[in-house]
Each structure stands twice: as C-alpha cells, then as structure tokens.
Amino acid sequence: MVPESRRDRRRWQVPTAVVVLGVMLWLSTAVGRVAAHSGSLRGATRDPVAVPTWLFLLTGGGVVGVSFLLASFVTDRRLVAAIHDWARPLPTPGRIGRGLAGVTGVAILAVTLGVGVAEDATGVRNLAVLVVWVGWWGGYVASTYLLGNSWPALNPFRTVAERLPTLSRSYPERLGAWPSVAGLLLLIWVEVTAPLADDARLLATVIAGYTAVTLVGSVVFGPDRWFGSVDPLARAFRLYGRLAPLGVTDGRLRIRLPGSELPDTRLDDTGDVAFVVTLLFVTTYDGFVATGPWAAGVRAVADAGVPPIVIYFGAYLVGAGLFYLAYRAAARAGRAGAETYLSAGELARRFAPSLLPIAAGYHLAHNLGSVLVLAPTFVAVAAAPLSPPPSPPQLAGLPGWFGGLEFAFVLLGHLLAVWVAHATAYELFPSRLQAVRSQYGVTAVMVCYTMLSLWIVAEPYVAPPFIAS
Amino acid sequence: MTDTEPDTDVPPDATAHVCERCGRPFTDETYLALHRGLDHPSTLSTAEREAFDAARSEEEESLQRFRLLALGGLVVLYFGFLMTYAVVT
Numbered sequence: 001m002v003p004e005s006r007r008d009r010r011r012w013q014v015p016t017a018v019v020v021l022g023v024m025l026w027l028s029t030a031v032g033r034v035a036a037h038s039g040s041l042r043g044a045t046r047d048p049v050a051v052p053t054w055l056f057l058l059t060g061g062g063v064v065g066v067s068f069l070l071a072s073f074v075t076d077r078r079l080v081a082a083i084h085d086w087a088r089p090l091p092t093p094g095r096i097g098r099g100l101a102g103v104t105g106v107a108i109l110a111v112t113l114g115v116g117v118a119e120d121a122t123g124v125r126n127l128a129v130l131v132v133w134v135g136w137w138g139g140y141v142a143s144t145y146l147l148g149n150s151w152p153a154l155n156p157f158r159t160v161a162e163r164l165p166t167l168s169r170s171y172p173e174r175l176g177a178w179p180s181v182a183g184l185l186l187l188i189w190v191e192v193t194a195p196l197a198d199d200a201r202l203l204a205t206v207i208a209g210y211t212a213v214t215l216v217g218s219v220v221f222g223p224d225r226w227f228g229s230v231d232p233l234a235r236a237f238r239l240y241g242r243l244a245p246l247g248v249t250d251g252r253l254r255i256r257l258p259g260s261e262l263p264d265t266r267l268d269d270t271g272d273v274a275f276v277v278t279l280l281f282v283t284t285y286d287g288f289v290a291t292g293p294w295a296a297g298v299r300a301v302a303d304a305g306v307p308p309i310v311i312y313f314g315a316y317l318v319g320a321g322l323f324y325l326a327y328r329a330a331a332r333a334g335r336a337g338a339e340t341y342l343s344a345g346e347l348a349r350r351f352a353p354s355l356l357p358i359a360a361g362y363h364l365a366h367n368l369g370s371v372l373v374l375a376p377t378f379v380a381v382a383a384a385p386l387s388p389p390p391s392p393p394q395l396a397g398l399p400g401w402f403g404g405l406e407f408a409f410v411l412l413g414h415l416l417a418v419w420v421a422h423a424t425a426y427e428l429f430p431s432r433l434q435a436v437r438s439q440y441g442v443t444a445v446m447v448c449y450t451m452l453s454l455w456i457v458a459e460p461y462v463a464p465p466f467i468a469s
Numbered sequence: 470m471t472d473t474e475p476d477t478d479v480p481p482d483a484t485a486h487v488c489e490r491c492g493r494p495f496t497d498e499t500y501l502a503l504h505r506g507l508d509h510p511s512t513l514s515t516a517e518r519e520a521f522d523a524a525r526s527e528e529e530e531s532l533q534r535f536r537l538l539a540l541g542g543l544v545v546l547y548f549g550f551l552m553t554y555a556v557v558t
Contacts, residue, residue: 343478
C-alpha cells in the first residue's frame with residue numbers, strides 16, 4: 001500500500017519539476033524584458049514606456065523570492081539527487097596537453113610583461129592591456145565557470161614556482177584562507193584605484209610585483225600550500241570551476257550539469273566563506289563607485305577635509321565587513337529557522353557555494369560586452385604588438401537586445417543560486433520542512449543583494465571622482 | 470549522504486536526540502527518525518522502520534500545509550505585482 005502511494009507521488013513529481021522549470025524560464029524572460037526597459041533608460045528615446053526604478057528593483061527581488069517558493073515545490077529527494085549526480089566521464093588530457101598549457105601560460109605572461117615594459121602605446125593599443133583585461137579578466141575568467149577550471153594547468157606562476165627549490169616552511173594553520181581574502185581585496189583595490197587599463201607600464205609593474213610575491217611565497221611554503229591556501233586567483237578559479245560543467249572528480253575529467261557540484265562543495269573554513277562573500281562584494285563595489293549618489297557623497301565628505309583615498313578605502317573595508325556580517329547573520333537566521341544543532345558556521349560554509357553562480361552571472365554581464373567589442377582590437381594589436389595600428393578596429397556597437405541578454409545572465413545566476421541552495425538544504429537536513437526553513441536567511445540575503453545590484457546597474461554611469469580609472 | 474562529520478553546536482541546557490550510528494545530534498525525535506531512514510537505511514530495526522514511516526507521513530502533512538502557504542504567497546506576489554504594474558505604468 002505504502003510503496004504504491006509513493007510511486008504515485010513520484011509520477012506527478014516529475015511533471016511538477018518540469019512545470020516549475022518552465023515557469024522559472026518564463027519569469028526570467030518576462031523580467032528580462034522589464035529589465036531591458038530600465039536598462040535602456042540611458043538611451044531614453046528607444047523605449048517610451050519605462051518602469052520606475054523602485055518597481056524595477058522590487059520586481060528583481062520578487063523574482064528571486066518567487067523562484068525560492070517554486071523551488072520549494074520540488075520535494076522529491078530522489079529527483080533533486082538525480083539532477084546533481086548526473087555526470088559522464090570524458091577522455092583526460094594527457095601529460096603532453098598539460099605541459100603545453102603550462103608553456104603557453106608562461107609564454108603569454110612573458111609577452112605581456114615584455115610588451116608592457118617595451119611598448120609606449122597606451123590603453124587598448126597596448127597588447128599587455130588587452131591580454132590582461134580582455135583576454136584574461138574578461139574571457140579567460142568566464143571560461144573557468146562556463147567550461148572548467150584550467151588554471152592549475154595554465155597558471156604560469158605555478159609552472160615557474162614548481163621548478164624552484166622550496167623551503168617547505170609550515171604554513172600557520174590558524175590563518176586558514178584569510179590571507180587569500182586579504183589578497184583578493186588588495187588586488188581589486190589596485191584594480192579599482194590605479195589606471196591599470198591605460199598605463200601598460202604600471203600594469204606590467206603590478207604583474208611583476210604579483211609574480212615576485214607569488215614566487216617568494218611558494219618557495220617558502222611550497223607551491224601546493226601557496227596556491228592551495230594563500231593565492232587569491234587560484235582560489236577564485238577553483239571555486240568558479242566547481243560551478244562549471246567540466247571538472248575532475250575522483251581523478252577523472254567529467255561532464256556534469258552546471259552548478260551540480262556546488263551542493264557537495266565543502267569550503268575549508270570561515271576564511272573560505274569570507275572569500276566567496278568578498279567575490280560578490282568586489283563586483284558590487286566596482287559598480288557602486290561609478291554611481292551618482294556615491295560621487296556626490298564622496299565630494300561632500302572630501303569637502304569636509306577627508307582625503308578621498310581614505311573615503312574610498314574606508315568604504316571598501318566597511319562594505320566588505322558589512323557583506324560578511326550580513327551573510328553570517330543569514331546563516332544564524334537559517335539555524336534558528338531550521339531547528340537544528342548544526343552550527344551557524346557549518347551552515348555558512350555549506351550555503352556559501354550557492355552564492356557563486358550569482359558572482360559568475362554578474363561577471364559575465366559586466367564583461368561580455370567589452371570582450372566582444374574589443375575582440376577585433378585584440379586580433380589587430382596582437383598581429384603587430386610593437387607597432388600597433390593608430391586606431392585599431394572595434395565592433396561599432398552591440399545590438400539593442402544585448403542589454404536584455406546581460407540582465408538574463410544576472411537573473412540566470414540568481415535562479416541557479418536559489419536551486420543550489422535548495423539542493424544543499426536537502427543534503428543537510430533529514431526533514432524537508434527543515435530544509436525549506438533553513439533557506440529563509442540565505443534567500444533574504446539574495447533578495448537584498450539582487451535589489452542592490454539592480455539599483456547599481458540601473459544608475460547611470462558617473463566616472464568615480466578623485467581616482468584615475 | 471555526508472561523508473565528513475558536520476560541525477554541530479548543542480546548547481549546554483538542551484536535550485539532544487543523538488543518532489547512535491553516526492553521533493549527529495537532532496533537536497527532535499522525528500528528525501532523528503527521518504535521519505536514520507535516509508542515511509542508514511540498510512541497518513534499520515523494525516521499530517526504527519515504523520518510526521521512519523510515521524515521521525515520513527507527518528513530514529508529508531506539514532509539507533502539504535507549507536505548499537498551500539507557498540501557493541498563497543505566489544498568488545499574493547503575482548496579483549500584487551499585477552496591480553502595481555497596472556497602477557504605475
């Protein structure tokens with residue numbers, strides 16, 4: 001009798017899941033349209049019907065909330081597990097492929113440093129700038145979450161470091177992943193405040209500095225420890241790689257559904273949690289300093305005699321701290337809601353990977369446009385790096401629907417995040433109602449983050465005052 | 470399901486229902502019964518199997534209640550947005 005009714009239940013569970021997915025897709029296209037309206041407010045004339053900002057923000061937050069409610073209708077544990085366990089093995093690239101990737105990485109680094117120092121051209125006429133910002137930051141970083149994390153093979157710093165002797169000093173364990181959080185904050189701080197997209201020599205200096213620190217670090221602690229614990233780039237790509245459809249599990253390259261590894265991802269420690277939250281924060285800060293209210297605020301405080309760089313740095317650290325505290329509070333709310341003895345730290349560690357699709361969605365939305373526009377520039381300058389054409393070609397512009405596509409990436413990131421949190425909660429709790437309640441905190445955080453981010457995206461771009469970029 | 474021990478934090482004055490197989494503490498007897506059935510299904514005694522089935526149907530009932538509430542929430546959100554859009558634009 002009981003198995004009978006269970007089978008019945010499963011029979012309608014699968015159609016429910018299909019309906020839920022369909023509704024989510026429909027919602028995402030609907031909001032894509034609304035978003036496109038608001039996004040084109042800057043263009044003003046193209047779209048006469050515009051939605052007021054507050055309603056636009058509320059809609060974005062509403063979609064995340066609705067997708068949480070819809071995901072909570074999928075209550076068949078076996079279905080949730082089946083989606084996340086699907087994987088197929090692929091042929092593993094041999095040692096030759098790995099060696100080639102390593103040599104390519106080192107060659108690209110050498111060319112970038114060489115051109116950066118030797119060539120006087122600035123901005124997009126300089127190959128070093130294009131390699132770093134278009135090729136690497138825009139294109140390659142996207143490949144780590146869209147395809148798979150190839151950084152361990154390509155990483156030129158590691159290729160060099162592995163050929164150096166090592167002192168194998170023991171790494172202070174109590175620091176955990178925190179040095180990589182500091183490293184990430186430092187790198188993005190330099191990126192936001194220094195004119196690294198114009199001044200190729202400065203860019204080459206920064207890369208040389210990073211190379212020196214990395215090599216010294218891995219000589220002292222050994223490459224495995226350095227790139228495993230301290231190096232922020234290796235950690236960021238490792239985390240993004242968990243989201244990707246290609247990945248290595250049990251020593252084999254496998255293809256899987258995007259994001260399906262995330263519910264099984266166990267972060268190292270609280271530092272690792274802070275790292276994921278910081279990944280989200282730096283994207284927000286980057287956009288936030290280019291809004292009108294921020295420019296007005298900075299000018300007002302600077303008029304009172306505070307040095308602008310202090311305001312920028314203060315807001316940066318305070319913002320990062322607030323993001324982390326908000327996430328910890330969400331984890332505590334989840335613990336209280338779910339009636340569980342799992343510690344708040346455990347919940348923070350387990351739910352943090354569900355934030356990664358959001359970070360990836362924003363990265364893609366921010367960078368895909370400029371990568372496409374500058375791709376012809378890249379080819380033209382790469383053909384003659386030491387005598388670049390005076391005005392290298394660019395794509396004249398992107399079609400109007402591209403703005404909608406960018407919002408769709410952001411939204412897809414959020415929907416995937418909601419689903420990953422759902423699957424994580426099902427892994428963690430024996431009762432499915434506990435699983436739903438445990439997500440209240442993290443869902444509230446996602447709704448607030450969506451509204452904040454959409455506000456930033458909808459604000460017209462204002463060049464950040466007092467800093468060079 | 471969990472291969473490494475999850476980090477737990479039991480308040481000193483609380484009485485935890487501890488799984489005798491893996492040591493994980495739970496706040497409620499039904500959660501423990503569900504956990505046994507889901508994570509250690511091959512070693513259940515008859516009593517534990519019955520407790521699991523009972524907890525399971527209790528969970529199913531509360532889930533039904535939650536589904537109704539969630540559906541209500543969806544309806545409120547849907548019509549809320551519909552009305553707002555109708556008034557504003």
